Amino acid sequence: MTKRPLIGIVPLWDDKKQSSWVKRTYIEAIYDAGGIPIILPIFQSEQFIEELVARIDGLFLTGGDDIHPSLYEEVKEEECGHTSKVLDDFEWCVLTKTIEKRKPIFGVCRGFQFINVYFNGSLFQDIESQYMKERSFSHRQLPPYDEPAHEVYLSENGVLQHWLGVQQLAVNSRHHQGIKRLGEGLIVEALAPDGLIEAVRHQDYPFLVAVQWHPELRYKRDQAERLLFERFVFSCQENDFSLKGE
Template identity: 40%
Template sequence: MYPKILIISFKIPTEQMGEKYDLEGVEFSLVTQDYSEALSMAGAIPLVMPYLESRKNDDQYIKEFLKEADGVILPGGSDIDPALYNSYPQKNLGNISPERDQWELKILKLAMEMKKPILGICRGFQLININYGGTLKVDVCGNSSESKIPHMALMVPKDYKTHELEIKANTRLAQVFSDEQVAVNSYHHQAVDKVGKGLTVSAVAPDGFVEALEDPNYPYLVGVQWHPEMMAAADQTQLNLFKDFVDFVDQARNKDDN
């Protein structure tokens, strides 16, 4: 049997998509197709979990949902409410969804209680850092940018290699990528500032911005700032990250069954 990985989707309100399809008043659950394709190529069955307003405070219901999955992916998306890291709305803060933040943080906490393997991508990576008490830089791409690297590189194809990574030794990512030279795409304008307590930095960009975090004391918790799911179809190196996640999930599941 294939391991099952839960991808957390998010709600799109009718004012953003409903009118486009002449469906006024209709809301949507959205997650990009690349996550499912990458997981499928890595040997897993992707499952999608929608935001459920009626169950947002029902921990037992969410746990039952999580029991159906062997691992969890927290995907990319909109900016995170700065109130979650003791900050304030600032210039260049993008759209936020506090209800999504609270929903995904609850799922993250409950998944960790259940020791589910977790992979966070872009926004999901930032949310993991906040959950561990870390903070974010609200914007790193404005006129006062600290770097010449265009971290929000929307002008190039989704799998374009915007910058290289410096992989830190003795980390899970060092095992995944071995001695390979790794370059990644870049679609973020927020970035990790203070690293959360208990997390280890496993990769940085050439300008020093944190690109990956992991918890060495948790069975499997890895977060990456780039979008490997967008690169996996054309880049075996990026697919290897999903294969490592799925392989771990599969081994952990088989161990629990024995």
């Protein structure tokens, strides 16, 4: 039996309670894809984080609070939601140490946005007020969240199209921010009907993929969403960090 890789999950952070937590759906999706999910303890110590990253086989960045606009050299506007310096600082350091060790990285929602900011990209602090395009859907759908909100169009000859074997995908949508300036080295893998970027990968990294939607909420009913987690976990096994792996 193949040993399950350890996948470090960056949790959400509660400033008032000084505690971290993770939604069960993230844990289930990683486990069902063949990994062992480990919730990373938020502790601001570079040495601690370096030792932590050395023990995991891959890093998963979750959804959650908004990212403070100072990280992309903007002033926080009224439409920007709650931010946490504790979480931003921890996630920045964890991502840095993981990249240094060239371990697989997969991000969703906030994780997708954080990766973009990390590579010198920027965000719309609020899509409705800053990205005023005609659309017949909302990027911030109402429950149930496991239902699709809109289609995304996968880039021709892109990695996601190669993996999933489809040209478009129906996805859910639970965000009010999005990519404004694409980060350096990132390649667009999917677009929403209004042109907003919905998935990226890094062109020079063994496995660094992120999506704006929440596949952990739909993977049990959608084979394509499940494949995203399976590809990630597969890349973490036995140092097989291959984006094009069959």
